[in-house]
Amino acid sequence: MDIQGKRALVTGASGGIGRACALMLARNGASTVVLADIDEKGLADLAADIGRLGAEALTETVDLSDSAAAIAMYESAEKRSGGLDIIHNNAGIMGGPPDFPDDNIGRMIAATQINLIAMMIGTKMGVDFMRARGVPGVIINTASTAALGPLPKDPAYAASKRGILAYSESCKPLHAEFGIRVVPLCPAVTDTPIVAKDAAWLQPILESIRLLTPEEIAREVRRIIEDDGLSGEAVVVNNEPLAQ
Numbered sequence: 010m011d012i013q014g015k016r017a018l019v020t021g022a023s024g025g026i027g028r029a030c031a032l033m034l035a036r037n038g039a040s041t042v043v044l045a046d047i048d049e050k051g052l053a054d055l056a057a058d059i060g061r062l063g064a065e066a067l068t069e070t071v072d073l074s075d076s077a078a079a080i081a082m083y084e085s086a087e088k089r090s091g092g093l094d095i096i097h098n099n100a101g102i103m104g105g106p107p108d109f110p111d112d113n114i115g116r117m118i119a120a121t122q123i124n125l126i127a128m129m130i131g132t133k134m135g136v137d138f139m140r141a142r143g144v145p146g147v148i149i150n151t152a153s154t155a156a157l158g159p160l161p162k163d164p165a166y167a168a169s170k171r172g173i174l175a176y177s178e179s180c181k182p183l184h185a186e187f188g189i190r191v192v193p194l195c196p197a198v199t200d201t202p203i204v205a206k207d208a209a210w211l212q213p214i215l216e217s218i219r220l221l222t223p224e225e226i227a228r229e230v231r232r233i234i235e236d237d238g239l240s241g242e243a244v245v246v247n248n249e250p251l252a253q
């Protein structure tokens with residue numbers, strides 16, 4: 010799909026990866042970018058930057074841990090934009106600190122709500138919108154390389170990410186049937202605020218790899234949108250090892 014003239018929604022838009030992806034969409038000619046996040050100030054700053062790039066920016070302040078609020082936000086984004094062609098379900102949180110098993114159940118539930126339930130809501134509603142309008146579309150769900158193996162210090166995060174990977178992979182037939190591509194994206198460690206860089210367990214990892222940048226992830230998102238052959242299978246973006 011050519012990004013030029015398309016209408017897109019990015020959740021978690023105020024954060025590292027979402028912000029870079031929203032800017033990438035505007036730079037590549039998206040006509041409208043709906044920006045959704047709980048961080049209202051971050052949304053306002055980003056909307057000004059998107060406007061300067063010549064795209065229309067619409068903001069949606071929302072707490073995606075509240076499923077009713079999530080449903081209302083997707084409805085509003087579809088209506089206000091005039092119909093979404095690209096949906097990037099991206100907002101997420103980690104379970105700690107403190108790390109498992111000292112984490113708390115409320116945070117575990119919130120991680121599941123935001124990382125899994127809200128992404129499933131956004132995928133299902135996006136598919137409904139695109140089918141109703143009879144148009145092709147691309148839905149990208151930010152999972153993680155944490156979906157691909159165990160994460161002993163944050164099992165709720167790994168479970169939520171493996172869940173959205175399974176959901177997205179299961180949407181593969183929608184491509185042949187309706188022209189709607191659902192693509193799970195699995196970034197490895199990326200330099201954004203979600204990464205607790207002072208956590209002891211992360212130190213050996215941080216010392217051995219080069220952190221990805223949000224802009225590198227945005228380049229992959231652009232490739233996913235533009236490559237009409239990609240559907241259902243995970244796009245994994247790995248860290249390069251640092252030279253010893």
Ligand SMILES: NC(=O)c1ccc[n+]([C@@H]2O[C@H](COP(=O)([O-])OP(=O)(O)OC[C@H]3O[C@@H](n4cnc5c(N)ncnc54)[C@H](O)[C@@H]3O)[C@@H](O)[C@H]2O)c1
Pocket residue numbers: 020021022023024025026027045046047048051071072073074099100101102123124151152153154195196197198199200201202203204
């Ligand atoms: N940074 C990494 O190493 C990494 C690796 C793999 C996957 N991811 C995933 O990438 C996505 C983006 O994360 P990021 O790295 O940019 O981190 P980030 O913390 O910079 O961005 C996350 C965004 O989600 C928003 N958010 C949090 N709770 C919310 C809520 N209840 N309602 C609405 N918005 C909410 C935050 O305000 C923030 O803007 C997440 O799904 C994350 O799990 C990140």
